[in-house]
Amino acid sequence: MPHDATHLADLLDAELDQAAETGHDVTAVRARYAALGATPAAADLAVLLDELAGADHLGPGADRYEEPSALAAITAGWPGDDDTPAPLDDRYDEAVRGAWLGRIAGNMLGKPIEEGDHWTRDRIRSFLELSGAYPLTDYVPVPDPVPAGYVLRDNWTETTRGRVDGSSRDDDVDYTILGLHLLELHGAGLRPDHVAAGWLHLLPYHQTYTAERVAYRNLVDGLAAPDTATVRNPYREWIGALIRADVFGYVYPGEPAAAARLAYQDAALSHVANGIYGEMWAAALVSLAFVEPDPAELLRRSLRYVPARSRLAETLAAVLASYRRGAGWEEAMAELDATTGHYSWVHTVNNAGVLAAGLLWGGGDFTRTVALTVQGGLDTDSNGATAGSVAGILTGAAGIPPQWTEPLRDRVRSALFGFDGVRISDLAARTAALARRLRTRSADAPVSTGS
Numbered sequence: 001m002p003h004d005a006t007h008l009a010d011l012l013d014a015e016l017d018q019a020a021e022t023g024h025d026v027t028a029v030r031a032r033y034a035a036l037g038a039t040p041a042a043a044d045l046a047v048l049l050d051e052l053a054g055a056d057h058l059g060p061g062a063d064r065y066e067e068p069s070a071l072a073a074i075t076a077g078w079p080g081d082d083d084t085p086a087p088l089d090d091r092y093d094e095a096v097r098g099a100w101l102g103r104i105a106g107n108m109l110g111k112p113i114e115e116g117d118h119w120t121r122d123r124i125r126s127f128l129e130l131s132g133a134y135p136l137t138d139y140v141p142v143p144d145p146v147p148a149g150y151v152l153r154d155n156w157t158e159t160t161r162g163r164v165d166g167s168s169r170d171d172d173v174d175y176t177i178l179g180l181h182l183l184e185l186h187g188a189g190l191r192p193d194h195v196a197a198g199w200l201h202l203l204p205y206h207q208t209y210t211a212e213r214v215a216y217r218n219l220v221d222g223l224a225a226p227d228t229a230t231v232r233n234p235y236r237e238w239i240g241a242l243i244r245a246d247v248f249g250y251v252y253p254g255e256p257a258a259a260a261r262l263a264y265q266d267a268a269l270s271h272v273a274n275g276i277y278g279e280m281w282a283a284a285l286v287s288l289a290f291v292e293p294d295p296a297e298l299l300r301r302s303l304r305y306v307p308a309r310s311r312l313a314e315t316l317a318a319v320l321a322s323y324r325r326g327a328g329w330e331e332a333m334a335e336l337d338a339t340t341g342h343y344s345w346v347h348t349v350n351n352a353g354v355l356a357a358g359l360l361w362g363g364g365d366f367t368r369t370v371a372l373t374v375q376g377g378l379d380t381d382s383n384g385a386t387a388g389s390v391a392g393i394l395t396g397a398a399g400i401p402p403q404w405t406e407p408l409r410d411r412v413r414s415a416l417f418g419f420d421g422v423r424i425s426d427l428a429a430r431t432a433a434l435a436r437r438l439r440t441r442s443a444d445a446p447v448s449t450g451s
Contacts, residue, residue, distance in 0.1 A: 102392020116345025249286025
């Protein structure tokens, strides 16, 4: 099974890629792996896998990068003058409703075509053109019959145009709900062990994926953060942490540093380096969206919370530079492919580039933003969710066209114990109440910094 936390061959394949991406020469290990034959013994795979452990430093040929995982090193270059807390008024409440609706709608849009190896950008476009739906202005249509050579995900019966009746369950939304719950319990004192307890008590193991499933396995084995993020976890720079970020921005509107610091506490359970930066960046991005209406300026300011010499910063800056020089979206996507095409379709770096492009060329328009983001391919439902969240903040709930929100019926399906069927409006109200509580109680108190 691909990306299985207990499948040693899959872990080794992904760990070899991870080591190579962080500057290591893995030629000899690959040769030894190949020499094991088609059915290598588990003990032999374990030896090779453990040889690669701890290979997260950028070596020769990649010395232009500096990618720490400790919070103090990550925050060392942050601005000290960027907080402009948003008023917690009716406009904020409207933006929070827009954020929740936008996140869920954007997630739903991407779900039936979430398989980056099959649903490439070109394949997405050709399918939509055959369906008379390019560019997207609504949920993905399903022509009858489905054209040969296109395989929709099995959730298509509840996520495509005319078939949406409330949301379809997804981890991208589960983690947002769980984050809200954990913040209600722990507030600014949230730590990785609180997140771990939330996973173990409320989130089924088989509703987690890649880095989260490995971290979950490590928790069951008795490990704690940061070991949960590194022990036999080759997915530690993939997108799983970024998808968990938004709620930290919701409750700290206009306070990107506070949002990003809390996102670190969540990310450190399962990720390192660019995996952590992805969640911290997204939390800062969402926080800033409450006070910065211009997408280009929003992206520029959010970049101040990403280590400047990281691959994530390099990729995001390149997308922003393409936009500012007047390139078209398709040209920018081709440039992104040229520099990040070697990554897995669920890596943080390339997906953040697709997300940034959707926000920039979407120009603050909700439909155009989520459509471009999903049409960009890769992890379509995760990127669509974050893009929808930001766009929903920028437009407010009333500014999201009804074809996206009315079919949701104000209901969320969730795998989280005790949360299935919760109302979207209730989640938004709880979020706004929590933001006010956090600001009242600790406006000037330091946020937990971890280690």
